[in-house]
Amino acid sequence: MTHKLQDLTEKIYNEGVRKAKEEAEKILKEAEKKASQMEEEASQKAKKIVDEAEKKAQETKMHVEAEMKMALKQSTTALKQSIANMVTMQAIEPATDQLFSDKKYLSELIVKTVEGWIKHESTDLEVILPESDRGKMEEYFKNQLAHHLNKGLSLSFSKNLKSGFKIGPADGGYVISFTDEDFNNFFKAYLRPKTNELLFESK
Template sequence: MDNRLQELTEKIYREGLEKGNQEAEKIISAAKAQAEEIIKKARAEESRILEEAKKASAEMRENTLAELRLSMRQAMNNLRQEITDLISKKVTSQAVKGIPDDPAFIRDILLAVAANWSPDKSGRTDLVVLLPASREKELREYFLSKATDLLKKGLELKFDENLTSGFEITPADGSFRISFTDEVFENFLRDYLKPRLMDYLFEK
């Protein structure tokens, strides 16, 4: 009786131990599988983060390079413009200096204007020329000796204290005014010259 009880006890113990071992193995196996899955996901996440970091770094680098290239282009364009402005200003100021003050030039301009100016078709000019008061004697004598035909057609000479160089033409009614000064000629020539000078200096 005692032997059978002992055998039964040992059998129950072995079966319980075996089941315990099996359950433990299942738990351990499941834990290992779960741990491997966690590690796998962690590694995948790590790779994703690293890849995104690399991508962001590459984009940042490209953006920085693009900004640098743009800044360099702008700096070069500004430098070219400054050089062109400097040269064109020097060239034009020297080229036109004194031209609007030349009596012969004034007479030629007035002849050209008078030839196309006769609103009432009477042949009269009826134009007023404003000239620097500081040159009144010289210019009046010149026109009386070299441009009497213009004066006879109605051209009137007026001398203005506020005019320091060049001259201005206006109809008798004062409806508009055409200026011929160093500044006007410089601006006109500079606008004409700038694009051509830019191409000449910085041709590709």
């Protein structure tokens, strides 16, 4: 009887141990499965973060490169323009300075302009001259244009005008300007493209 009871006890013990082991193995497998899933999820999240960071870095790089190319192109264009202007003006300015310093030539030009204007327009005309030239040119024009001055032509002098002259209707509706700056700009508009071509044409 004692032997049977011992066998039964041992059988119950072994059965309990077996079930406990099976339950432990089951729990361990589930834990390992969950750990594997968590590791996979963490790996995927990390990869996604890295991919997004690389994408943003690439976009930033492309944006910076585009901005640098644009800035380089603009600065190169501005530099070329500055060089072309300098070369053009060095060619133009001495000639226009000489032209406008020749008071005889300038006076004849004004007289011809006035006479040409009056042939097609009213004699109600105003000629504006530099204040600095009043002493040299006022008497000359009073003599040369006396018959026009008696018919509505007027002469005025302006401190804001440095060289050349301006001419227009006496009512001040508009004026046509003949100054060294006007001539410089006029010739520069024609010469600058050729200057650019000569300086920067690709060989």
